[in-house]
Amino acid sequence: MGVLDVLDERLGDGLESLLCAHHTRRLRKLGWEDALEGHSWFSPRRPVRQGNRVQVLVDGHEALPQIADAIEGARKLVHLANWHASPDFRLTREPGAPQLRELLSAAAERVPVRVLLWAGPPMPFFEPTRTRARNAQRAFTENSSVRCELDARERTLHCHHEKIVVVDDEIAFVGGLDLTAVEGDRHDSTDHPPTRPLGWHDVVVRLEGPIVADVAEHFRLRWTEIAREQPPPPEVPEPVGTSAVQLVRTVPEHTYDFAPKGEFSLLDAYVGALKSAQRLVYLENQFLWSPEITEILIDKLRDPPDDRFRVVLVLPRKPSNGADTTRGQLGRLLDADDGGGRLLAATLTSHDGSTATPVYVHAKIGIVDDRWLTVGSANLNEHSLFNDTEVNIVTDDAALARDTRLRLWSEHLQRPRDEVDGDPTDVVDRLWRGTIESGARHRLSALPDVSRRAGRLQGPLRGLLVDG
Numbered sequence: 100m101g102v103l104d105v106l107d108e109r110l111g112d113g114l115e116s117l118l119c120a121h122h123t124r125r126l127r128k129l130g131w132e133d134a135l136e137g138h139s140w141f142s143p144r145r146p147v148r149q150g151n152r153v154q155v156l157v158d159g160h161e162a163l164p165q166i167a168d169a170i171e172g173a174r175k176l177v178h179l180a181n182w183h184a185s186p187d188f189r190l191t192r193e194p195g196a197p198q199l200r201e202l203l204s205a206a207a208e209r210v211p212v213r214v215l216l217w218a219g220p221p222m223p224f225f226e227p228t229r230t231r232a233r234n235a236q237r238a239f240t241e242n243s244s245v246r247c248e249l250d251a252r253e254r255t256l257h258c259h260h261e262k263i264v265v266v267d268d269e270i271a272f273v274g275g276l277d278l279t280a281v282e283g284d285r286h287d288s289t290d291h292p293p294t295r296p297l298g299w300h301d302v303v304v305r306l307e308g309p310i311v312a313d314v315a316e317h318f319r320l321r322w323t324e325i326a327r328e329q330p331p332p333p334e335v336p337e338p339v340g341t342s343a344v345q346l347v348r349t350v351p352e353h354t355y356d357f358a359p360k361g362e363f364s365l366l367d368a369y370v371g372a373l374k375s376a377q378r379l380v381y382l383e384n385q386f387l388w389s390p391e392i393t394e395i396l397i398d399k400l401r402d403p404p405d406d407r408f409r410v411v412l413v414l415p416r417k418p419s420n421g422a423d424t425t426r427g428q429l430g431r432l433l434d435a436d437d438g439g440g441r442l443l444a445a446t447l448t449s450h451d452g453s454t455a456t457p458v459y460v461h462a463k464i465g466i467v468d469d470r471w472l473t474v475g476s477a478n479l480n481e482h483s484l485f486n487d488t489e490v491n492i493v494t495d496d497a498a499l500a501r502d503t504r505l506r507l508w509s510e511h512l513q514r515p516r517d518e519v520d521g522d523p524t525d526v527v528d529r530l531w532r533g534t535i536e537s538g539a540r541h542r543l544s545a546l547p548d549v550s551r552r553a554g555r556l557q558g559p560l561r562g563l564l565v566d567g
Contacts (some may be wrong), residue, residue: 115390122391122485129352129360135391136435137144137371140471140495142364147345150338151308153494155311155474155503157510160288160304163190166264166272169259173206175267176330180215182260182476183227185279186238192286199278200239207244210267213330215322218251219438226281248326253487254351260426260487261476262303263314271314273346273492274303274387275463275476283459289510291542293449298458300447302383304492306472308339313346317490320357342496349477349489365477366484368493370395372471377404377522381466381504383413387426393428398454400435401444407524409441411531413511414546415460416446429546444546445533445557447511462493464503469523472500509542 126132134142141147156162167190170177186200195305197205203212219229227235232249238540239247250259254349263270274539276285287299306314315333322331347368352361380396396410410432418425429444438567447458463483465473477483477489495499508519512530519526535545 112175112396112408112534116480119390119394122481125485126363129363131363131367133363133448134363134367135176135370136159137373137374138367139371139375140331141345141493142347142367143369144364144367145345145347146429147343148309148313149343150340151306151310151342151494152340152345153344153492153496153499154304154305155499156272156274156305157506158287159299159301160261162272162274162276162301163278163286165305166278166303167196167202169264169266170202170206171270173210173266175269176208176210177203177212178215178263178264178315178320178322178330178447179203179213179278180259180261180263180318181279182217182258182262182277182372183219183232183279183281184214184216184235184239184277185281186235188278188280188285190278197323197378199242203239203245204243211330212245213318213322213326214245214247215325215532216247216249217253218249220256220258221251221388221469227279231281246326246328247536248322250321250325252325252354254354257351257482257486258488261481261490263318263490265311265315265318268315269307269311269336269397271311272303272399273306273314273475273490274301275461275474276303277299283452283461285379287458291447291449293451293454293456295449295456296314296476298447298449298456300383300458300460300462302462302464302474306340306344306492307336308344309335309337310344310346310492311336312491316446317346317348318490321355321488324355324357342494342499343494345493347473347475347491349484349487351486351488352538354488363485365475365489365491366391368473368491369465369479369484372465372467372493373399376408376467376470378468379466380410383462383464383507384479385415385461385463386418386478387412387428388478389484391484392479393431396432397435400439401437402430403439403441403454407522409443409524409527411527412442412444413442413460413462414446416448416547417458437495440528440532443535443536445526445531446546447542449542455540455546464507468502469501469504470497471495472503513542
């Protein structure tokens with residue numbers, strides 16, 4: 100290792116230690132220090148709702164039509180909260196499909212329609228700019244009964260990042276999919292045709308049952324403070340399924356009166372599940388910056404709970420920012436694995452024989468031991484775990500977790516489901532690793548430029564400067 104590498108590694112270690120210590124002090128001050136301890140599958144800070152139906156919708160081609168159908172069928176209300184939603188966005192590409200503003204305006208003739216969007220950054224450093232957000236607000240409400248509010252209560256250099264839709268307080272959608280074409284094509288399918296300039300892999304859950312009341316109440320609380328209008332509290336739906344589900348959140352302190360000391364149950368849930376992992380950690384995410392998360396994985400790789408323990412990561416080839424930080428954390432994970440073959444980091448590319456197009460991994464999903472599943476809007480970085488507003492769901496429905504993993508592995512490995520079934524360790528070692536190491540053109544490939552050099556100063560520096 101060269102002198103620059105040694106210096107970089109020591110500086111990175113030092114800054115990450117400072118950042119972790121800062122987060123520990125911050126959470127202790129807020130009464131949330133136990134979020135870094137972990138509490139197995141669920142956070143003790145949020146209710147666990149029994150009797151739910153959970154449907155995992157993979158990629159926009161599957162998720163967006165269901166959202167459109169639910170809005171079209173609304174009988175009581177439509178509530179939508181997004182990082183950004185484009186008025187001219189069409190939820191399907193069927194001939195004659197309405198734009199989002201037309202879809203919502205038609206619903207608003209029958210029921211209250213409330214749209215809550217991030218107001219954009221104070222300075223136009225990144226999308227969506229405040230001008231774009233104001234233009235969207237104007238387009239949604241012009242000649243329409245739709246109410247649209249912009250939420251500017253973000254922490255410095257952070258945002259409102261959650262993506263939820265609630266219909267009639269009976270159906271809710273929670274996931275990573277924004278209703279916009281800004282920065283990528285949300286309509287992609289599991290086929291990921293390479294004819295698109297940028298493929299887009301995402302995951303959403305459709306929820307029915309008592310858990311919907313928690314999603315609806317979260318929206319109501321935010322809307323009440325921003326719009327100064329208090330919608331009626333949601334009624335709790337009757338049980339309709341068999342899944343136990345918990346809504347977990349990131350709500351920074353000093354942002355809303357309903358959570359003056361913030362809420363970090365999302366961090367709590369991830370820490371607990373990852374610390375409990377025995378055989379498999381499978382993560383799809385846009386970013387992997389968080390030292391709190393990587394430290395847990397490093398400990399697991401250095402001292403595996405089982406000889407057959409594996410960590411599989413699916414990340415974008417070129418994230419929208421923070422690529423060096425993610426690569427640096429992967430370098431640390433590689434060092435911890437130390438040639439043990441327990442870690443595999445991959446990305447997605449679409450091929451048709453002559454054309455190759457990156458598939459942007461925007462999904463935020465975690466599966467542990469086929470016993471724990473989370474889906475939502477949270478990335479694995481300081482933004483999502485400490486500073487942005489985020490919503491995920493968590494379930495310990497083992498059948499659903501396993502089914503979701505098999506669907507995703509079938510998509511990424513481009514093999515029938517029965518071929519990716521079996522012991523997960525065997526499938527990782529034989530199919531995942533075999534595919535990546537074959538050198539053949541395939542949707543699945545090794546994440547490029549992953550080195551053992553730390554190269555991770557950007558994330559800790561940003562965290563220390565803007566984390567507050």
